[in-house]
Amino acid sequence: MESRKPPPSALVDNHVVPGDVVLDLAEMTNQTIKLGAGLRQDCDTIQATSAGRLRLSKPSKYWVESSQKRYIPSVEDTVLGVVVDTKPDNFLVDIKGPNLAFLPVLAFEGGTRRNIPKFEIGTLIYARVVKANSIMNPELSCMDATGKAAEFGQLKDGYMFDTSTGLSRMLLSSPTCPILEALGKKLSFEIAVGLNGRVWVNAPSPSNVIVVSNAIIKSESLSGIGQRSMVESLLERLS
């Protein structure tokens, strides 16, 4: 058991699995720490409850970053949802979470009772999570914090595919992900990435859509250099 008690933050940026002791509070006096997803306090220790990489954001925020096929809704996340049902006041949207999300009919720019959008079942929507609670269905909105539509709303045409939450986080990371940077230099395309592990791609020609989609799907298990070389070989075949 002693081997699993490293000094504070020694495991940061390393892989942890459930049961690993990541912090020993007995060695950390007069410090305030914040625990995020995948961690819990057990007496004088902080233990991991899910497998992934332990992250630390200064000064003292710890969480476990993991890649999954399922998505746990979190406030302010941007997600790609599919309309599965329509009700008088809400659209029911599948966001790959434990429960269906509600999208109120008035949660659109200038939304009033007179101009309610008409979405058919199967419509793809880019939205923002405004309420996320484990005992309630999540609530979405197609407006930013200022009430403007911004980039949110219905996504027409294009192609949508599912990935892991880890890959979608990588695509949205800053600085720009190597795969998108390399593809963007040679091809013109539109992309919308949801933190729920869904990606939508649109391009002038279907062949470009296929190339971009395949490149993104394959990039999950590649390093930055590997991603660039893969894009080069794909584009060589395309030209």
Place this chain on the structure above:
Amino acid sequence: MSAAAAATDGTYSPAAAAGEKRRERKEELRRHLAEDADWPRADGRSFHDCRPAFMQTGPTTAASGSAYAEFGKTKVIVSVFGPRESKKAMLYSDTGRLNCNVSYTTFATPIRGQGMDNKEYSAMLHKALEGAVMLHTFPKTTVDVFALVLESGGSDLPIIISCASLALADAGIMIYDLVTSVSVSCFGKNIIIDPTSDEEAWQDGSIMVAYMPARKEITQLTLTGEWSDGKITNAVELCMDACSKLCDILRERLKDAASLAE
């Protein structure tokens, strides 16, 4: 007709040959038990050696998380789905539900379709895992654990439990710790760990322990047959030690899978 009968007499029957070998092995085992001596096991292991283990995450692409385990001849695949919304018929629950189901393929056992009692194994799997899964983190929803035994070579349930624990971790379900499980069989004065199906057929008793090594908690203990107090203590300690070592393998598998994904 007689010529045809004569022709079939000399034909080779694999099933009959396999049955003959099994009978010979059982006779040998019975002879060793009568002597109550330290006898060699069929696969060359000593009494306190487990079978070589192979484990892997992610064989089922459609599932939220999955794992495959191979311990000697026993092969198991476990798929985890969810958390997903509980059916409307179910009552509201402020904690999540864990639904476990164990099934056998028709070709899992030497005699076709002779798998163990699935309902009993499903209940035992649920019992072993529910102490480890943080059910309060997904209220109103259900996590489904489906275990399929591809080949039964003995000690099926402990392998199912360990494999299910790995699949839950792969699915990102919040768990207190990985659950590993090992069983031991009693033959007279001898205690042997990780018995094969032939050994299970002749055991005097068995103990199965499901254990969380980091928390030092036993989530399930199943005991069958006659045991003395001292022997039970030895057997449980042996199981816990084996579970701790197996847990290290599970940890390595999870870390390997995570580093591969990156």
